Amino acid sequence: MARWEWSVVLAIVATLVAVGGxxxxxxxxLVDQSDIVLYGLAGIVVGIFSCALLLNVSPRDMP
Structure with a gap:
């Protein structure tokens, strides 16, 4: 697989991390636990940041 295909696969995983967050x-x-809320928010931030970073096109990806 080329680099671009791997980054798309990892971006899908990052999106699933954000949805899990x-x-x-x-x-x-729902259960009123602030620690769990903070971990969920961290998962959302990490997932969205990773997805955006992985789908950013670099000059090496151009044909």
């Missing part, structure tokens, strides 16, 4: 945050809000 949303689920953890909602669960923390």
């Amino acid at each position: 949303i689920a953890v945050t909602v669960r923390g809000l």
